Amino acid sequence: MVEPVRKLLEKKVESPEELENLRQSILAKRDPKRTCITVCGGTACRASGAEAVVEAFVDEIERRELQVQVSLKETGCHGFCERGPLVVIEPKKLFYQRVTPDDVEEIIDETILAGRVVERLLYTDPTTKETVTYEPDVPFYKKQTRNVFGTNGTIDPTNIEDYIAIGGYAALSKALFQMTPENIVDEVQKSGLRGRGGGGFPTGRKWQSCHEAKSKVKYVICNADEGDPGAYQDRSLLEGNPHSILEGMIIGARAIGSHQGYIYVRNEYPLAVRHARIAIEQAMDYGLLGRNILGSGFDFNITINKGGGAFVCGESSALMASLEGKVGEPKAKYVHMAEKGLWERPSLLNNVKTWANVPLIINKGADWYAQLGTQGSKGTMIFSLVGNIVNTGLVEVPMGITLRDMIFDIGGGIPEGKKFKAVQTGGPSGGCIPEQFLDTPVDFDELTKLGSMMGSGGMIVMDEDTCMVDVARYFIEFLKGESCGKCTPCREGINRMSQILSNITRGKGKPEDLDTLQDLAEVLSAGALCALGQTAANPVLSTIRYFKDEYLAHINDKKCPAGVCRELVSFSIDPEKCEGCMRCIRECPTGAVSGEKKQPHTINQDMCISCGACYDVCKFGAVIKR
Amino acid sequence: MEVSLDFSKVKEIVEDYTEKVDSLIDSYADKKEQIISLLQDIQAEFNYLPQDVLVKISQKLDIPLSQVFSVATFFRAFSLKPRGRHLVTVCLGTACHVKGGQRLVDKVERDYKIKPGETTEDMRFTLEAVNCLGCCALGPVVVVDGKYESKVTPDKLDRVLKKYR
Numbered sequence: 001m002v003e004p005v006r007k008l009l010e011k012k013v014e015s016p017e018e019l020e021n022l023r024q025s026i027l028a029k030r031d032p033k034r035t036c037i038t039v040c041g042g043t044a045c046r047a048s049g050a051e052a053v054v055e056a057f058v059d060e061i062e063r064r065e066l067q068v069q070v071s072l073k074e075t076g077c078h079g080f081c082e083r084g085p086l087v088v089i090e091p092k093k094l095f096y097q098r099v100t101p102d103d104v105e106e107i108i109d110e111t112i113l114a115g116r117v118v119e120r121l122l123y124t125d126p127t128t129k130e131t132v133t134y135e136p137d138v139p140f141y142k143k144q145t146r147n148v149f150g151t152n153g154t155i156d157p158t159n160i161e162d163y164i165a166i167g168g169y170a171a172l173s174k175a176l177f178q179m180t181p182e183n184i185v186d187e188v189q190k191s192g193l194r195g196r197g198g199g200g201f202p203t204g205r206k207w208q209s210c211h212e213a214k215s216k217v218k219y220v221i222c223n224a225d226e227g228d229p230g231a232y233q234d235r236s237l238l239e240g241n242p243h244s245i246l247e248g249m250i251i252g253a254r255a256i257g258s259h260q261g262y263i264y265v266r267n268e269y270p271l272a273v274r275h276a277r278i279a280i281e282q283a284m285d286y287g288l289l290g291r292n293i294l295g296s297g298f299d300f301n302i303t304i305n306k307g308g309g310a311f312v313c314g315e316s317s318a319l320m321a322s323l324e325g326k327v328g329e330p331k332a333k334y335v336h337m338a339e340k341g342l343w344e345r346p347s348l349l350n351n352v353k354t355w356a357n358v359p360l361i362i363n364k365g366a367d368w369y370a371q372l373g374t375q376g377s378k379g380t381m382i383f384s385l386v387g388n389i390v391n392t393g394l395v396e397v398p399m400g401i402t403l404r405d406m407i408f409d410i411g412g413g414i415p416e417g418k419k420f421k422a423v424q425t426g427g428p429s430g431g432c433i434p435e436q437f438l439d440t441p442v443d444f445d446e447l448t449k450l451g452s453m454m455g456s457g458g459m460i461v462m463d464e465d466t467c468m469v470d471v472a473r474y475f476i477e478f479l480k481g482e483s484c485g486k487c488t489p490c491r492e493g494i495n496r497m498s499q500i501l502s503n504i505t506r507g508k509g510k511p512e513d514l515d516t517l518q519d520l521a522e523v524l525s526a527g528a529l530c531a532l533g534q535t536a537a538n539p540v541l542s543t544i545r546y547f548k549d550e551y552l553a554h555i556n557d558k559k560c561p562a563g564v565c566r567e568l569v570s571f572s573i574d575p576e577k578c579e580g581c582m583r584c585i586r587e588c589p590t591g592a593v594s595g596e597k598k599q600p601h602t603i604n605q606d607m608c609i610s611c612g613a614c615y616d617v618c619k620f621g622a623v624i625k626r
Numbered sequence: 627m628e629v630s631l632d633f634s635k636v637k638e639i640v641e642d643y644t645e646k647v648d649s650l651i652d653s654y655a656d657k658k659e660q661i662i663s664l665l666q667d668i669q670a671e672f673n674y675l676p677q678d679v680l681v682k683i684s685q686k687l688d689i690p691l692s693q694v695f696s697v698a699t700f701f702r703a704f705s706l707k708p709r710g711r712h713l714v715t716v717c718l719g720t721a722c723h724v725k726g727g728q729r730l731v732d733k734v735e736r737d738y739k740i741k742p743g744e745t746t747e748d749m750r751f752t753l754e755a756v757n758c759l760g761c762c763a764l765g766p767v768v769v770v771d772g773k774y775e776s777k778v779t780p781d782k783l784d785r786v787l788k789k790y791r
Contacts, residue, residue: 043759043761044758044760044762046761046763047761047764047766047767047774047776048775048776081761081763082763083760083766084763121634151652226760227720227722227757227758229718229719229721229723229757229758229759230719230720230721230758230762231760232758232760232761232762236760245643267666268756268759268760269760303661305662305663306662306663306666307662307701308665308666308697308701308702308703308704309701309702309703310701310702311757313785322662323659324659325659325660325661325662325689325697326693326697326763327696327700328701329695330699338651384762386721386762386763387720387721387724387725387762387767388724388725390722392763393763404660424720430645453642458720460720460721460724462724466724471724474720475724477718478757482757484700486636491752574714589736611729611732611736612729613733613780614737616779616780616781617731617780
């Protein structure tokens with residue numbers, strides 16, 4: 001790490017006063033006006049080359065001996081992944097985007113030494129063509145309310161002092177010394193917080209049952225097995241601000257009387273695992289975790305468990321089975337996990353985002369928290385705005401914002417001037433929402449009414465080129481692979497739906513298929529053991545509900561209107577546009593394309609397998625997809 | 627996943643595995659419930675789960691072989707077969723799917739004659755499809771040996787893979 005590495009404290013923090021003193025001493029050492037270059041080190045920015053940018057800054061700062069004037073910090077995900085690697089220069093929050101190592105020298109010369117802005121690295125709004133200099137003025141950020149996610153961009157997740165400096169662990173101190181466990185549960189109840197992982201169950205009620213459950217041993221678990229494809233906010237929080245999750249968990253442990261916690265995190269998230277591990281070690285060193293936390297006499301430990309790559313393990317009982325070293329199969333829920341969960345003990349399981357909300361509620365109070373949001377859904381929610389959208393990234397907005405505001409104002413609309421078709425929310429348990437409902441306020445209940453759900457906050461935007469039957473088939477295929485196979489309705493029902501949908505996309509659908517799909521959906525929702533099966537039909541039902549004409553086109557006319565389903569699409573070459581470069585001839589795996597150099601080529605329809613290879617490689621737009 | 631257990635091999639427990647494996651298994655003696663972590667460590671060592679190591683785990687930690695085997699075959703992260711020199715992971719999360727991720731899988735299938743989960747005969751590539759890597763802004767994403775490639779087209783994939791021998 002580039003920031004001065006944490007100094008080992010001579011002794012642990014042993015009282016609220018000592019924590020406050022520590023905070024003051026950290027702040028006293030820091031000059032808020034000092035120039036600090038922050039580079040986003042989230043997984044997406046890293047994939048775009050952020051690490052090389054950090055290295056270039058380190059070298060350049062050393063070469064010019066600027067260590068005294070300038071500090072450098074690698075932070076967690078800022079959210080605006082589309083424009084990464086992101087560099088924000090504090091204290092003014094000068095915002096540079098798509099920075100490469102080659103830009104570093106100029107940034108140092110111009111901005112750091114001469115105080116000038118490097119215009120070409122600034123963000124230009126694609127719609128208004130306005131150039132923005134400072135991060136808070138970027139339209140993508142401007143319309144957000146970043147209560148939970150905002151600090152990600154300013155702290156180094158591997159340095160606990162950064163978190164303490166911004167008021168971290170103050171909520172824990174308050175919960176331990178000024179509140180009883182009952183007070184804590186009440187506060188969470190009053191805040192109206194609902195589970196951010198999928199179901200939207202009232203968090204306070206879960207805490208209450210766990211608090212009341214009689215057992216000497218209880219467990220607290222953080223569900224970071226973020227499996228919904230298209231959702232990555234849990235990972236970004238755990239990577240970017242792991243201490244906020246630890247703090248939430250310790251407060252939860254205090255509220256229910258637990259001394260052992262687990263973070264169950266996906267194996268596919270190595271950076272999140274590493275940062276959580278470092279955070280746990282540092283919190284132990286500082287006396288904020290482990291024995292006698294803050295001198296209160298309360299003990300609590302956290303262990304990290306890596307998942308094995310099974311989507312069903314995001315389900316509470318399957319997750320707990322997996323923590324016990326067993327196959328991740330769900331159990332029937334006539335007994336609640338809050339009473340008999342991990343090792344048959346009362347267990348408090350919450351999603352990463354839910355835990356991250358807890359310190360806020362304790363610090364600022366339930367009344368403050370409940371001001372934001374709608375009647376039934378309080379606070380903010382972090383969504384991942386992905387798919388066919390201009391500004392891909394993570395956004396935090398108050399519950400109740402409309403889909404239109406989110407997709408068009410924050411997300412910047414659909415790229416390449418294409419038309420919006422649907423937004424898919426809630427992952428494989430959710431559904432597709434069409435254009436006529438864009439003005440619906442987004443909260444737990446409204447989305448359910450539309451046949452979709454909030455889920456973990458994934459929002460996948462789809463444009464006119466997306467085939468909705470293919471989308472339904474995609475989700476069913478996904479669930480077919482992820483069904484654990486324990487209960488028959490899910491194992492066989494999803495398999496059957498997959499066969500039917502697959503037939504429809506191949507032009508072999510029958511008119512009665514839609515009824516069969518609906519019958520199967522009923523069986524699944526009534527008979528499946530866990531939510532994976534019970535909600536599996538949602539993507540199918542919602543697409544039949546809103547895009548029935550597309551199904552009918554596939555079934556009756558054997559056509560895929562969006563031109564996606566391979567077997568219903570044919571390719572041909574426009575002789576006017578074809579330059580005869582022979583590129584597609586070389587690329588075609590079956591030898592279906594033929595022709596002479598500099599002469600228009602042709603496709604032999606009998607040999608064509610509609611793989612689209614010619615379409616992909618043609619530089620002249622001469623291949624027609626129909 | 628194809629599952630088969632050759633019982634003649636189960637009997638001959640290979641003793642000459644590195645001490646590292648032994649000490650790794652021993653370090654889990656008092657936390658048998660963390661068998662998933664142990665299997666991950668083993669796989670990190672060998673890039674798959676050798677059968678005799680599974681047998682060893684069962685014996686040393688006194689966990690029924692059936693249970694070790696059920697865990698090893700249930701989770702997608704584990705492979706019971708040796709994998710190729712280079713692991714090609716194509717993301718098929720929803721965002722990558724709507725941006726054409728499947729075409730990349732098709733491309734590898736066509737060019738290298740392997741389906742997801744399979745390895746080329748010359749052990750050059752193993753192809754895996756994954757359900758979301760959380761880099762949705764960069765889709766379609768392909769990861770080769772841990773290196774992320776963003777906004778991949780079939781053409782770009784071709785160029786990328788040719789670099790790995």
